Amino acid sequence: MKDLLTVVMLTGIYGLLSASFFVAMDAVDVAFTEASVGAGISTLLMLVAVSMTGRSEHSTRHKPLLAFVVVIITGGLLIYGTLDMPYFGTADAPIHENVAPRYINASLQEVGVINIVTSVLASYRAFDTFGEVVVIFTAGIGVLALLSVVRRPENDVEIESLNESMHEQHLILRIVTKMLIPFILLFALYVQFHGDYGPGGGFQAGVIFAAAIILYAMLFGLSTARRVINHTFIRLIAALGVLLYGCVGVASLLNGGNFLEYNVLLDEPIAGQHLGILLIELGVGCTVASVMVIIFFNFAGRKDYKHNQQNKKEVKDKTILNDEEDHDDHHGAL
Amino acid sequence: MIIMGLYNYWIVVVLMMIGFYIVIAHGNLIKKMVGLTIFQTSVFIFYISMAKVDGGTAPILADDVNLYSNPLPHVLILTAIVVGIATTALGLALVVRIKEAYGSIEEEVIQTQYNRDQNSLNKENKTC
Numbered sequence: 455m456k457d458l459l460t461v462v463m464l465t466g467i468y469g470l471l472s473a474s475f476f477v478a479m480d481a482v483d484v485a486f487t488e489a490s491v492g493a494g495i496s497t498l499l500m501l502v503a504v505s506m507t508g509r510s511e512h513s514t515r516h517k518p519l520l521a522f523v524v525v526i527i528t529g530g531l532l533i534y535g536t537l538d539m540p541y542f543g544t545a546d547a548p549i550h551e552n553v554a555p556r557y558i559n560a561s562l563q564e565v566g567v568i569n570i571v572t573s574v575l576a577s578y579r580a581f582d583t584f585g586e587v588v589v590i591f592t593a594g595i596g597v598l599a600l601l602s603v604v605r606r607p608e609n610d611v612e613i614e615s616l617n618e619s620m621h622e623q624h625l626i627l628r629i630v631t632k633m634l635i636p637f638i639l640l641f642a643l644y645v646q647f648h649g650d651y652g653p654g655g656g657f658q659a660g661v662i663f664a665a666a667i668i669l670y671a672m673l674f675g676l677s678t679a680r681r682v683i684n685h686t687f688i689r690l691i692a693a694l695g696v697l698l699y700g701c702v703g704v705a706s707l708l709n710g711g712n713f714l715e716y717n718v719l720l721d722e723p724i725a726g727q728h729l730g731i732l733l734i735e736l737g738v739g740c741t742v743a744s745v746m747v748i749i750f751f752n753f754a755g756r757k758d759y760k761h762n763q764q765n766k767k768e769v770k771d772k773t774i775l776n777d778e779e780d781h782d783d784h785h786g787a788l
Numbered sequence: 789m790i791i792m793g794l795y796n797y798w799i800v801v802v803l804m805m806i807g808f809y810i811v812i813a814h815g816n817l818i819k820k821m822v823g824l825t826i827f828q829t830s831v832f833i834f835y836i837s838m839a840k841v842d843g844g845t846a847p848i849l850a851d852d853v854n855l856y857s858n859p860l861p862h863v864l865i866l867t868a869i870v871v872g873i874a875t876t877a878l879g880l881a882l883v884v885r886i887k888e889a890y891g892s893i894e895e896e897v898i899q900t901q902y903n904r905d906q907n908s909l910n911k912e913n914k915t916c
Contacts, residue, residue, distance in 0.1 A: 458818050465822050472829050479836045480846045480857040487869045488832070496825065496873050503880040504818060507887040511816040512894050521813035529805040533798060541793030543842035545855070550841065554858045562849055570847040570859040571866065579863060586867040593874035600881040652848065657870045742870060749877045756884065 456511045458504045466497035482653040483571045486645075490661040495746055498668060502753040506760070566724040567650045567731065575655065576731040580714040583734070584699055587741050591696050594745035598689075601752040603759045624673060631673050638666035646739050650728070656735035660742025667743075668750045676754050685751070688744045695741030702733045796837040803830035815895035817883045821876060828872050835861040 469492025476485035540547035557574050565573040575583055642663040649655035671679035703714040711718035716730025807830060810823025839861040847859035883893055890898045 458816070461819065461822055465825060468826070468829070472833065475833065476836055479840045480844060481836045481839065481862045481865070482846045482848075484832070484836060484862050484865050484869070487866050491869050491873045492829070496876060499873075499877050499880055500818070500821070503821075503884055506884050507818060507893045511814075511819060512897075518809075518813040521809060524812065525805045525809045528808065529801055532801045532804070536794050536797035536801065539794060539797055542796040542837060543840055544793075545841045545844075547838070549838050549861070550858050554860055557859055558847070558856050568849045570849065570856065571862050574859050575863045575866065583867060586871050589871050590874045593871075593878045596878045597881045600878075600885055653846075655866075657866060661870065661873075745874060749874070749881075753877075753881070753884070760888075 458509050458511055459501075462497060462500040462504055465500065466493050469493040469496065483569075483655065483658070486653050486658045487661065490658060490665060494665050495661060495668070495750075498672075499749065499753060502750070502757060506753075506757050565727045565731075567727070569650060569652060569654075571653075572649050572655055572731065572735075576734055577716065577727060580703075580730075580734060583738070584703070584714070587696055587699055587738055590745050591692060591741055594692055594748050597749045597752055601756045603756055628673050631669055635666050635670055638669070639663065642666065642743075646735065647732075649735055650731065656738030657742055659735075660739040661746060663739070663743040664746030664750070667747050671750065671754065676751065676758055680751070683747065688747055688751075691740050692744040692748060695737040695739070695744065698737035698740070699734050702730055702737070706730070797834070800830050800834040800837070803827075803833065817886065817893040817895070818880075821879050821883065824879070825872075825876060828868075832865045832869065835865050 469488060473485045473489035473492060476482075476488055540549075557570055557578065561567065561570050561573045561578075565577045567573040567577075642659045645654035645662060646656060646659035649659075667679065667683060670682070702716075702719075706715045706718055707713055709718040714730070714734075716727045717723040719726035719729050804827055807823045807825070807827030810826065811820050814820060814823065839858040841855060841857050844855040844857045845853050847856045847862065849856075886898065887893050890901050892898060892901075
């Protein structure tokens with residue numbers, strides 16, 4: 455397929471399909487995440503990237519036959535490797551025999567949370583989750599370093615007028631979105647704080663929260679959204695989330711426990727577990743939501759900026775009529 | 789058929805090889821990212837399908853249920869999905885910067901342009 459837009463939309467559908475597959479496999483928390491990430495945010499980011507890099511793929515010259523042979527051989531070897539695997543759905547497979555029974559049988563006494571996935575994520579394997587949050591935070595910094603542009607006030611005014619003329623036509627979408635956004639945000643908060651009792655938690659809530667803000671930014675223009683959510687503020691929140699997570703760990707160290715051992719946070723071990731899980735889920739939610747928003751704002755901000763520059767360039771080119779394309783691109787890179 | 793019990797792994801392998809093929813056979817960088825996403829999802833499906841227990845239910849404790857699917861792979865994949873989108877965003881950011889620097893996201897165009905730049909750089913060095 456040569457049209458990249460079609461490719462991206464198909465990827466979104468694929469994400470939604472795999473989410474429904476995860477529901478069929480009893481992995482409700484995972485399905486939740488995949489539905490909001492795979493079908494929502496990742497499709498959006500790819501769309502923005504495609505709109506910046508060009509929509510069509512040029513035909514390739516090299517032959518795909520070699521690649522095909524490599525793929526067939528690797529696939530054949532992998533299928534040969536699966537012949538020793540336990541059958542699908544068997545209850546006595548090795549994967550179910552080590553730590554899993556402990557999680558299933560003892561987590562209610564030890565952690566006191568009904569959703570086993572939450573208790574494993576936030577309590578038994580909290581250190582692991584801490585690492586994941588730091589990775590997300592680092593990826594956010596990376597995108598910031600690669601794509602952030604110096605914004606000047608006069609650019610903003612131009613972009614705003616451009617946005618306003620562009621969005622006149624989406625009147626119905628804008629009104630429906632305006633009605634929906636409070637509910638999306640409320641739902642995100644519900645998912646955030648109900649993670650102990652049902653599917654949900656900081657990761658899902660963060661992504662849903664970010665999706666609401668991104669929806670707003672898409673329909674009302676980036677500069678309007680930036681006025682609602684300050685750039686410095688959102689960066690601060692991203693850092694604060696990681697900090698909160700780390701602080702819970704340090705607090706349990708100071709109370710005489712191990713790093714991220716919540717039992718010592720309060721007098722009652724179960725109450726301590728509840729407090730610890732609540733706090734770190736909050737930290738995760740803050741970081742995930744603000745990193746997603748930062749990533750989208752930077753992509754869209756760079757796009758607006760480039761668009762603006764190109765407009766200026768065209769005006770200049772008309773007056774001076776000098777060398778074109780090549781120069782234009784180099785200028786952009788600087 | 790005994791061997792049919794392994795079909796979940798075969799679906800994973802097929803998906804994985806589709807992703808792998810896209811990554812190595814296509815020169816377009818956005819398509820490579822899509823290929824990586826498919827590859828990634830195949831690993832997610834691998835983990836989740838291993839966690840499934842016949843007759844089990846979602847790992848949320850209830851009074852009248854005593855067979856649950858394995859919660860550990862769910863936890864691992866849940867975080868992996870969100871980390872995956874963050875790293876994908878980083879990759880896309882790199883693609884955008886490459887487009888700005890070279891004016892193209894096709895591997896061959898970038899390679900020839902890079903070679904040309906290197907050659908002219910070498911010549912400059914020699915004349916100095």
